[in-house]
Amino acid sequence: MTKKDERNNAQASGGLSRRHFLGATAAAGVVGATGLGSAVMSRESWAAAAEEARNKAVIHPGELDEYYGFWSGGHSGEVRVLGVPSMRELMRIPVFNTDSATGWGITNESKDVLGHDNTFLNGDAHHPHISMTDGRYDGRYLFINDKANTRVARIRLDIMKCDKITHVPNVQAIHGLRLQKVPKTNYVFCNAEFVIPQPNDGTNMENLEDHYTMFNAIDAETMEVAFQVIVDGNLDNTDADYTGRYAASTCYNSEKALDLAGTMRNDRDWVVVFNIERIAAAVKAGNHKTIGDSPVPVVDGRHGSEFTRYVPVPKNPHGLNTSPDGKYFIANGKLSPTVSIIAIDRLDDLFDDKLSDARDVIVAEPELGLGPLHTTFDGRGNAYTTLFIDSQVAKWNIEDAIRNYAGESVDYIRQKLDVHYQPGHNHASLTESRDADGKWLVVLSKFSKDRFLPAGPLHPENDQLIDISGEEMTLVHDGPTFAEPHDCILVRRDQIKPAKIYSRDDPFFASARTQAEKDGVTLESDNKVVRDGNKVRVYMTSVAPTYGMTEFRVKQGDEVTVYITNLDTIEDVTHGFCMVNHGVSMEISPQQTASATFTVDQPGVFWYYCNWFCHALHMEMRGRMIVEKA
Ligand code: CUK
Ligand code: CUA
Ligand code: CA
Numbered sequence: 054m055t056k057k058d059e060r061n062n063a064q065a066s067g068g069l070s071r072r073h074f075l076g077a078t079a080a081a082g083v084v085g086a087t088g089l090g091s092a093v094m095s096r097e098s099w100a101a102a103a104e105e106a107r108n109k110a111v112i113h114p115g116e117l118d119e120y121y122g123f124w125s126g127g128h129s130g131e132v133r134v135l136g137v138p139s140m141r142e143l144m145r146i147p148v149f150n151t152d153s154a155t156g157w158g159i160t161n162e163s164k165d166v167l168g169h170d171n172t173f174l175n176g177d178a179h180h181p182h183i184s185m186t187d188g189r190y191d192g193r194y195l196f197i198n199d200k201a202n203t204r205v206a207r208i209r210l211d212i213m214k215c216d217k218i219t220h221v222p223n224v225q226a227i228h229g230l231r232l233q234k235v236p237k238t239n240y241v242f243c244n245a246e247f248v249i250p251q252p253n254d255g256t257n258m259e260n261l262e263d264h265y266t267m268f269n270a271i272d273a274e275t276m277e278v279a280f281q282v283i284v285d286g287n288l289d290n291t292d293a294d295y296t297g298r299y300a301a302s303t304c305y306n307s308e309k310a311l312d313l314a315g316t317m318r319n320d321r322d323w324v325v326v327f328n329i330e331r332i333a334a335a336v337k338a339g340n341h342k343t344i345g346d347s348p349v350p351v352v353d354g355r356h357g358s359e360f361t362r363y364v365p366v367p368k369n370p371h372g373l374n375t376s377p378d379g380k381y382f383i384a385n386g387k388l389s390p391t392v393s394i395i396a397i398d399r400l401d402d403l404f405d406d407k408l409s410d411a412r413d414v415i416v417a418e419p420e421l422g423l424g425p426l427h428t429t430f431d432g433r434g435n436a437y438t439t440l441f442i443d444s445q446v447a448k449w450n451i452e453d454a455i456r457n458y459a460g461e462s463v464d465y466i467r468q469k470l471d472v473h474y475q476p477g478h479n480h481a482s483l484t485e486s487r488d489a490d491g492k493w494l495v496v497l498s499k500f501s502k503d504r505f506l507p508a509g510p511l512h513p514e515n516d517q518l519i520d521i522s523g524e525e526m527t528l529v530h531d532g533p534t535f536a537e538p539h540d541c542i543l544v545r546r547d548q549i550k551p552a553k554i555y556s557r558d559d560p561f562f563a564s565a566r567t568q569a570e571k572d573g574v575t576l577e578s579d580n581k582v583v584r585d586g587n588k589v590r591v592y593m594t595s596v597a598p599t600y601g602m603t604e605f606r607v608k609q610g611d612e613v614t615v616y617i618t619n620l621d622t623i624e625d626v627t628h629g630f631c632m633v634n635h636g637v638s639m640e641i642s643p644q645q646t647a648s649a650t651f652t653v654d655q656p657g658v659f660w661y662y663c664n665w666f667c668h669a670l671h672m673e674m675r676g677r678m679i680v681e682k683a
Contacts, residue, residue, distance in 0.1 A: 106520035106527035112139035120482055120543045122495065123181045123195055124516075126150075127537035130176030132197060132208060137482070137543055138493055140518055140532040148206045148215045149176020149199045156639025157215075161614070161648045162562050166218055177201035179539040180230040180290075183210070183548075184238040184273060188295050188379075188487040192548045194273065196241050198230040205230065205243055205271055211552045214561060217276040222347040224267050224281070225249050229290035229373070232273070233329070234486070235297040240279060240329070241271040242300045244288035248309055252345050261309060268302060268327060268354065280336045282354040284325055284361065285309075290372050290427075293329075294397050295379030295487070300327045301395065303384050305369040317388065321365040324373065324384045324395065325354070328404055332360050362403050364411045366393040367418075372427035372478070376436070376451065377489035381416070385425040385438060391418045392425050392438060394455065417458035419465055421447040427540075429481040431491030431521055435467060439476035439496065445469045446479060446496055446519070448526055470526045472517055474500040478540040481521060485542065494519040494526065497538055505533050514538065553624045554643035562646040565616050576618045576646050582606070591615045595628045595641060598668035600661075603676040609656045609683035616648040617641050621667075629664035632678065638664055656682040 112118055118136030121143075126133055130150030134143045151158030151174055158167060158174075177200040184194040195208040203225055207217040221227055224245030232238040245266045250257040257263055266288055267281040286304035293300045307322040308315050332352055335341060341350035354361035367389035374383045375397075382395040399414040408414065424441030431437070438447045446469070453465035479496040483489050501515035513533035520527045555561075557577065569576050572583045574592045580601035583590045589611045594601035595618070607613050617630050619641040631638040632651065641647045653659075663674035 102523070102525070103527050106523075107529045109520060110138040110140075110518055110529040112136065112141070117546070119546060120493065121546055121549050122541050122543045123183070124534070124538040124541040125178040125181050125197060126535075127179070127539055128175070128177045128201070129536045130178055130199070130201075132178060132181055132195065133534075133538070134213065135541075137495070138518055138530070140516065140530055144213060146208055146213050146215065148197060148208065148218075149173070149178060149202070149204065153638060154640065156637075156647065156649060159637060159649055160639045161564065161650060163215075165564055166215055168218070168220075173202045175201055176204070178206075179228060181540060181542050182230060182232050182485070183542055183544060185232060185234045185486060186237040188234045190483070190486050190488075190544045190548045191237070192544070192550055194238075195542075196230060196232060196273070198227040198243055200226045200228050200246070203227050203245070205241060205276075207273075207276055209561075210549055212555065212559065212561060213551060216561065219271055219276045219278065221245065221269050221271070221278055222349055223251070223253075223344045223351070224269065225253075227269070229288065229302060231292045231300070231485075233293050233297055233300075234375075235295050238273045241273050242291050242293055242327075243269050243271065244291050244302050245269060246287055246289065248287055248306070254345075264309070265355075267351070268300075268325070270329075270332075278349045280332060280341070281349055281351045282327060282332060282360060283351065285355045285363070286322065286325075288325070289370070292373045292375045292382065292485075294375055294382070296397070298328070298330050299397065299400055300329055301325065301373055301382045301384075302327070303366075303370040303373045305371065305387070317369060319368070321367050322369060323363045323365050324370065324382065324393070326362045326364060326382075326395075326400060326403070327354065328360055328362075331404075335360070359404075362400075362411055364393075364395060364403075364414055366415070367391060371425075374428045374430070375485070377430050377432050377484060377487060378434075379487075381451065383428045383436065385428055387424060387426060387441075390420045390423055390425065392421060392428060392436075393418050394451065417451075417455040419449060419454035419457065421449060421466070422469065426476070427478045429479050429484045429494065430489050431481055431494075432484075432489030433491050435491075437479055437481060437494055437521070437526075439472075439479045440469075441475050441477065441499075443469075444474045444476065444498075445471055446476065446494070446526065448521075467524075468526055470519065470528065472496045472498055472519075472528070473504050473515055473531070474498055474502055480541050480543060482543040483545065488545075490545075492520075492522050493543065494521045495541055495543065497541065499537070501531075501533060504531055516541075554622060555645040557644055559645075562648075565646045565648050569616065576616065577620065587611050589613045592618075594618050594620050595630075595663075595674075596620050597626055597628065598663070598670035598674040600630075600663075600674065600676050604679065605676075606679045606681060607653055608681050609653060611680075612650060612652050613678075614648055614650040615661075616646060618646045619643055626667050627665045628667050628674070630661060631664040632661045633659055635659065640665060653678070653680045656680045 120137040122135040124133040132146040147157035226246040228246040229244035287306040291302040371387040372385040394417040422440040448467040498515040516532040518530035
């Protein structure tokens with residue numbers, strides 16, 4: 054242990070024990086930028102401040118929220134849109150799941166995205182991130198990973214629908230995902246978590262030396278995988294810097310262990326730093342290989358490579374977060390009570406081999422409490438780290454932690470706030486961009502226990518809203534939420550520009566238009582049945598409260614595709630189409646075309662009806678499919 058480390062440890066254990074802190078906070082409420090006891094509010098003024106904070110989160114009927122929040126839906130496979138600070142759920146965007154309300158997974162337009170041969174009914178979404186230009190959210194796209202089936206999806210934020218899904222080859226379980234911030238989001242960086250045999254074709258299951266995982270970059274426009282980088286160990290979370298040149302990922306399994314105890318054997322695992330410039334240059338120059346049938350360029354970034362550096366950090370690190378001033382990567386220690394702060398301006402020297410030790414890029418390793426998982430920022434120099442085991446959020450000052458590590462005796466902890474319970478991610482407003490504004494903090498707690506009315510053995514999670522605009526964090530809202538948002542992102546409402554109705558030339562239903570043109574049908578006006586062997590295409594319009602056709606005839610055994618074009622132009626007049634007893638339902642929003650294909654096995658009369666309430670005569674919006682005996 055160095056002198057520096059000794060002082061650091063003495064500071065952390067002596068001066069800042071959790072018990073001491075809890076006691077002080079409970080007694081009176083502690084404020085002040087210099088830490089404990091510098092100014093003590095009366096119980097009354099503390100209560101008044103808390104009341105004021107809570108009132109800020111109240112959005113009255115008819116008023117709009119200041120922020121959009123996009124939540125991952127965890128293993129529900131969807132994305133949810135909330136208003137913040139009200140925490141009202143505004144919308145659900147089905148992505149990796151099947152959705153009865155909108156027809157996601159049922160319609161041809163969704164199958165164009167999911168793949169018509171898609172057999173996956175599940176997904177596991179963790180990390181939603183919004184595209185950026187020059188380090189600021191540009192509101193174009195949201196990207197999200199699917200750990201369950203090794204995919205990455207893109208959502209268009211104008212229509213709030215998923216428009217592309219990429220299956221990442223050669224790897225298993227895409228987990229950590231972040232975007233290149235500067236000059237703009239050209240790459241989506243994503244980590245494959247699990248180490249697998251290469252090739253994984255059953256020929257190579259015993260020799261662990263040939264097993265590895267990879268860091269992946271996806272082209273944000275084409276959604277093709279641009280390159281893959283072989284690494285030592287495994288990969289957990291990732292983030293990118295504000296120069297566009299570096300990305301960094303945590304590894305919790307440097308041991309490449311297959312068992313739990315094995316993954317905890319080393320006191321230090323590492324952060325892998327990726328030199329994006331060098332990797333992109335090598336790929337461009339053709340200095341790469343490919344694996345199996347996949348055309349994706351692969352470079353080797355294992356120890357000794359020019360593409361990566363391995364920075365040892367304690368222990369099974371999890372979250373990796375870039376500070377909004379662009380100065381630091383922060384790796385969260387999980388099994389260590391510390392976070393490791395990496396100075397990004399030392400990475401050039403690290404890659405040029407000018408440092409004697411890779412750990413020379415670490416400028417502080419503050420002790421925060423038990424189970425640090427993720428860190429977020431207020432743009433005023435403070436960081437907020439979730440402590441999973443302590444069930445707290447620690448607010449701490451980055452520059453003070455660095456001074457402390459350098460040997461000055463300075464308290465860097467500002468406050469610890471109890472949360473309920475066992476927090477994973479936390480996320481402050483605009484925190485991943487240059488515009489981090491330090492107003493709101495969402496803490497995504499994994500357990501809710503006693504916080505809500507019980508609803509059976511399965512409990513909701515608890516997303517808590519905390520006001521961080523002042524010196525003191527104040528808890529203002531509990532938000533029950535279902536299976537299991539890992540992460541969220543908060544953007545100013547002016548940064549998102551949703552469409553009110555569809556544009557008729559929207560590429561989302563381009564394939565319907567292509568088919569209609571082949572059939573000589575005009576989607577906007579024709580109501581027509583086109584027979585093509587045993588394939589029948591039924592084109593109809595809809596205007597509240599009627600379909601363009603109240604009856605169509607097909608034959609038993611036909612494969613029927615119904616295309617509906619909603620001619621309503623009034624915002625919010627969405628129609629539905631549900632074919633009874635055929636497993637078909639879908640949304641058709643104003644000016645949208647939607648289609649679904651199904652087989653008619655049974656002769657008889659089958660009603661179809663509108664299932665999105667659209668009019669006083671919504672119940673009457675219906676028609677009959679007449680299936681003649683074969
Ligand atoms: S991970 Cu879930 S709590 Cu998938 Cu971002 Cu850390
Ligand atoms: Cu159309 Cu309900
Ligand atoms: Ca480990």
